[in-house]
Amino acid sequence: MDSWELRQKFLLYFNGSGHDVVPSASLIPAGDPTLLFTNAGMVPFKDIFLGAEKTTRKRAVSIQKCVRAGGKHNDLDRVGFTRRHHTFFEMMGNFSFGDYFKKEAISFAWTFLTKELGMDRRLLWVTVYREDDEAERLWREVTDVLPDRIVRLGEKDNFWQMGDTGPCGPCSEILVDQGERFSCGSPDCKVGCDCDRFLEIWNLVFMQYDRNAEGVLSPLPRPSIDTGMGLERLSAVVQKKDSNYETDLFMPLIRTIETYSRVHYGAGEGSLDHAYRVIADHLRSSVFLLHEGIAPSNEGRGHVLRRIIRRALLFGRELGLPHPILPSLAESVAEMMAKPYPELRTSLSRIQDVLRLEEGRFHQTLESGLPLVQEMLRTLEKKQEKVFPGEMLFLLHDTHGFPLDIVEDAAKMQGILLDYKGFEEKMEEQRERGRSSWTGKKEDFPLPSDKLKKSVEFQGYEKTSMQGTVLFLLNGKEEVKEVHAGESVLVVLDKTVFYPEGGGQVGDVGDLIGPFGYIRVRGAKKPYPGWIVLSGEVVSGKVSVGETIDQHVDEEARQGSERHHTATHLLHAALRTVLGEQVRQAGSLVAPERLRFDFTCPHPVSPENLLAVEALVNGWIFRNSPVDASEMEKSKALDMGALAFFDEKYGDRVRVVQVPGTSVELCGGTHVRSTGQIGSLLILQETGVAAGIRRIEAVAGPLAYQKAVTWRQELKDLRELLEAGTSSLEEKTRTILRENAACQKEIQSLKSRLFSLEEKHSRKETLEVEGHQLAVLHVSLDDPRELRVRMDAIKSKIPSGAILLIGETTDKLAFLGWTSSDLGEAFPISQWVKTLAAEVGGKGGGKPSWAEGGGPKPDDVGGFLQSAKSRMEEAFRSRFHVTGPLSGRNG
Numbered sequence: 001m002d003s004w005e006l007r008q009k010f011l012l013y014f015n016g017s018g019h020d021v022v023p024s025a026s027l028i029p030a031g032d033p034t035l036l037f038t039n040a041g042m043v044p045f046k047d048i049f050l051g052a053e054k055t056t057r058k059r060a061v062s063i064q065k066c067v068r069a070g071g072k073h074n075d076l077d078r079v080g081f082t083r084r085h086h087t088f089f090e091m092m093g094n095f096s097f098g099d100y101f102k103k104e105a106i107s108f109a110w111t112f113l114t115k116e117l118g119m120d121r122r123l124l125w126v127t128v129y130r131e132d133d134e135a136e137r138l139w140r141e142v143t144d145v146l147p148d149r150i151v152r153l154g155e156k157d158n159f160w161q162m163g164d165t166g167p168c169g170p171c172s173e174i175l176v177d178q179g180e181r182f183s184c185g186s187p188d189c190k191v192g193c194d195c196d197r198f199l200e201i202w203n204l205v206f207m208q209y210d211r212n213a214e215g216v217l218s219p220l221p222r223p224s225i226d227t228g229m230g231l232e233r234l235s236a237v238v239q240k241k242d243s244n245y246e247t248d249l250f251m252p253l254i255r256t257i258e259t260y261s262r263v264h265y266g267a268g269e270g271s272l273d274h275a276y277r278v279i280a281d282h283l284r285s286s287v288f289l290l291h292e293g294i295a296p297s298n299e300g301r302g303h304v305l306r307r308i309i310r311r312a313l314l315f316g317r318e319l320g321l322p323h324p325i326l327p328s329l330a331e332s333v334a335e336m337m338a339k340p341y342p343e344l345r346t347s348l349s350r351i352q353d354v355l356r357l358e359e360g361r362f363h364q365t366l367e368s369g370l371p372l373v374q375e376m377l378r379t380l381e382k383k384q385e386k387v388f389p390g391e392m393l394f395l396l397h398d399t400h401g402f403p404l405d406i407v408e409d410a411a412k413m414q415g416i417l418l419d420y421k422g423f424e425e426k427m428e429e430q431r432e433r434g435r436s437s438w439t440g441k442k443e444d445f446p447l448p449s450d451k452l453k454k455s456v457e458f459q460g461y462e463k464t465s466m467q468g469t470v471l472f473l474l475n476g477k478e479e480v481k482e483v484h485a486g487e488s489v490l491v492v493l494d495k496t497v498f499y500p501e502g503g504g505q506v507g508d509v510g511d512l513i514g515p516f517g518y519i520r521v522r523g524a525k526k527p528y529p530g531w532i533v534l535s536g537e538v539v540s541g542k543v544s545v546g547e548t549i550d551q552h553v554d555e556e557a558r559q560g561s562e563r564h565h566t567a568t569h570l571l572h573a574a575l576r577t578v579l580g581e582q583v584r585q586a587g588s589l590v591a592p593e594r595l596r597f598d599f600t601c602p603h604p605v606s607p608e609n610l611l612a613v614e615a616l617v618n619g620w621i622f623r624n625s626p627v628d629a630s631e632m633e634k635s636k637a638l639d640m641g642a643l644a645f646f647d648e649k650y651g652d653r654v655r656v657v658q659v660p661g662t663s664v665e666l667c668g669g670t671h672v673r674s675t676g677q678i679g680s681l682l683i684l685q686e687t688g689v690a691a692g693i694r695r696i697e698a699v700a701g702p703l704a705y706q707k708a709v710t711w712r713q714e715l716k717d718l719r720e721l722l723e724a725g726t727s728s729l730e731e732k733t734r735t736i737l738r739e740n741a742a743c744q745k746e747i748q749s750l751k752s753r754l755f756s757l758e759e760k761h762s763r764k765e766t767l768e769v770e771g772h773q774l775a776v777l778h779v780s781l782d783d784p785r786e787l788r789v790r791m792d793a794i795k796s797k798i799p800s801g802a803i804l805l806i807g808e809t810t811d812k813l814a815f816l817g818w819t820s821s822d823l824g825e826a827f828p829i830s831q832w833v834k835t836l837a838a839e840v841g842g843k844g845g846g847k848p849s850w851a852e853g854g855g856p857k858p859d860d861v862g863g864f865l866q867s868a869k870s871r872m873e874e875a876f877r878s879r880f881h882v883t884g885p886l887s888g889r890n891g
Contacts, residue, residue: 098222390422
């Protein structure tokens with residue numbers, strides 16, 4: 001039975017038992033910044049289990065995409081070296097929200113495994129929590145599990161909790177005995193052992209308690225069920241494979257990799273099989289994460305993605321894979337997963353572009369990092385040290401993304417060992433930081449979600465003013481009965497016209513006017529599903545719980561947001577029309593005064609395409625098409641082509657905003673009634689924000705007109721300044737630029753002659769060692785660009801050597817370094833520029849043969865210059881093996 005049949009059988013079985021089939025949610029946990037990725041099947045239902053989200057659904061079944069890499073749950077470093085660990089996997093699960101409980105959950109699971117899949121009950125074992133008598137009794141009563149195959153284990157193995165507090169409960173695991181050949185060989189090997197003999201395939205969590213801050217367990221009023229079973233593990237068991245990697249979920253990709261490799265895959269027995277497994281696993285993760293709009297970067301989710309991609313490339317080196325390789329393998333992933341995830345094909349081109357770019361960057365890292373490694377090794381050799389410090393290894397690995405096996409190879413040649421223990425200590429410190437402080441953090445809201453018995457009714461689509469009753473008031477972190485002038489306040493009303501921040505749109509501002517007081521509202525948010533909380537200040541008087549107050553949204557600000565929100569939808573549609581349907585939204589900001597739209601695109605948008613996008617949007621605006629908003633079933637909306645976004649959470653019923661024939665999106669924001677109300681759109685700029693992610697900033701309506709008027713005045717002022725008269729401003733500007741270029745050329749020529757004369761004097765400062773020359777020179781500058789002219793004049797006289805020019809302006813130092821081609825690896829000037837710039841609080845870098853940098857001028861310039869010169873000369877002599885007096889100075 002292949003994995004596709006297994007998926008279908010699982011979903012059909014539970015659907016036939018009254019469970020709603022719920023499609024996989026995004027890998028980006030919607031509305032939950034505390035998680036790096038969706039890492040379990042229950043994550044999309046978390047708010048339901050916590051009571052923060054109301055639902056009419058009682059039973060659900062899903063096969064959820066998950067990633068465990070980074071943050072608290074991180075399997076990255078183990079992937080490839082075990083049979084079971086993955087960064088990307090799919091979690092099969094059935095859920096009950098206060099409907100059925102232990103008896104039915106146990107029966108469903110056992111029946112599916114033994115009847116639907118035909119597993120031999122003699123190979124199945126069951127664990128229960130040591131104090132859960134009920135679960136053990138039910139296993140005996142409702143299944144035909146062999147009595148001696150029920151094992152009680154402790155809290156570590158069989159008690160589950162969502163966090164330090166909140167829903168929790170005992171769990172029961174189903175395991176399969178894979179036989180003695182999978183055993184660790186210990187005479188004590190039994191259920192609970194960490195080896196692969198007794199393999200857990202299904203975990204049934206019985207959520208029946210609520211744990212408070214003191215650790216006290218209280219029964220939940222509506223106990224629930226959360227189960228999880230890895231598709232990869234189940235496939236391996238059903239297909240009778242020794243490893244998840246031997247199943248049809250991986251083998252087609254592994255066979256594709258094999259066609260490019262110099263080494264064959266050995267089905268778990270080959271010396272480089274781990275490399276195949278790492279690449280196959282990491283390609284699956286990369287393709288799915290890129291599909292969902294995550295881009296490689298140096299922080300957060302993007303940093304994890306970059307590590308995954310680079311780790312795949314690193315192991316690709318072991319197999320001798322060609323470069324570039326990832327785009328070709330990504331196509332194999334998309335084809336292999338096409339049945340359950342056909343949407344991968346639509347974004348494949350973009351995914352391949354980003355992978356190609358990232359692969360190129362990694363090879364550049366290797367190219368630029370090798371000289372750094374060699375310089376570190378030379379320093380150690382000079383100090384006669386035989387161990388490469390763990391801290392330096394961590395710097396290379398974490399900051400530069402440099403592979404440690406390449407460091408090890410280079411170190412071995414010089415008899416230097418690597419301090420892996422120190423490196424692991426630094427890595428563990430980083431992991432701990434990741435576990436404890438993943439940047440996402442839910443905003444604290446003092447009231448529990450279940451305090452609100454009925455959802456706040458939002459009526460802001462139809463009106464901007466109405467009355468409402470004050471349900472709760474909070475002064476800081478405390479709930480209060482009334483608030484007074486001068487106090488900051490959080491307000492919850494029974495119904496409101498204030499739009500809460502969401503979907504990229506900022507929250508409304510406005511006024512609350514009560515019988516005895518007035519509150520200025522600065523924003524609105526949704527701390528929990530069903531809640532809308534207004535934040536502001538009490539301007540005068542007092543406001544009390546229970547009062548009826550008048551609400552007035554600032555209409556000018558609301559209209560600005562509406563114009564920019566509808567314009568954002570049109571901009572998205574125009575980008576997909578001009579650049580292709582692989583373009584997807586990757587983030588947005590909709591505010592009264594502007595819009596910002598991030599989208600997937602591997603390269604800058606050309607000026608011609610940007611003009612075409614802007615013209616298309618304005619054409620749709622001038623057409624004055626109606627903007628329709630309606631609610632419908634999510635499945636129906638998606639069937640009609642509505643766009644949904646990975647970082648948004650949607651219910652079963654969704655709001656669809658449509659400009660007929662132009663744009664259809666799932667959206668809860670506020671919009672204009674017709675496109676003509678936008679007025680016009682003016683794109684201000686297009687920039688890059690991350691690998692494969694571009695950003696457009698624009699204004700609409702009166703703000704677009706005001707910006708155009710400003711630009712027109714600036715052009716008028718420029719025409720007068722340049723004395724353009726009736727001639728073309730562009731023609732006049734080009735004439736001035738040509739004249740300026742000619743003047744600059746003449747100035748540079750004169751300076752070059754002057755610098756050539758100065759160069760004769762600078763020879764006195766040149767160190768010569770074994771035919772190689774080093775010049776470390778201090779020059780006064782009016783313009784930092786003069787350094788290049790001076791460099792050209794000096795390096796033409798040095799056939800083999802290195803030059804560092806340190807230019808001094810009024811308040812800064814500028815560094816420019818050069819090394820002749822024969823000494824680029826032996827004496828990389830980039831390391832000196834980088835080091836010296838850092839010493840003055842600046843930055844620098846470049847290639848081994850050419851580097852630039854700069855920073856603030858230190859207090860003791862003379863001392864710094866002398867120190868830099870002395871250190872470089874000492875290193876130069878040492879590098880070329882001079883231990884006695886100077887070989888000579890030219891003078």
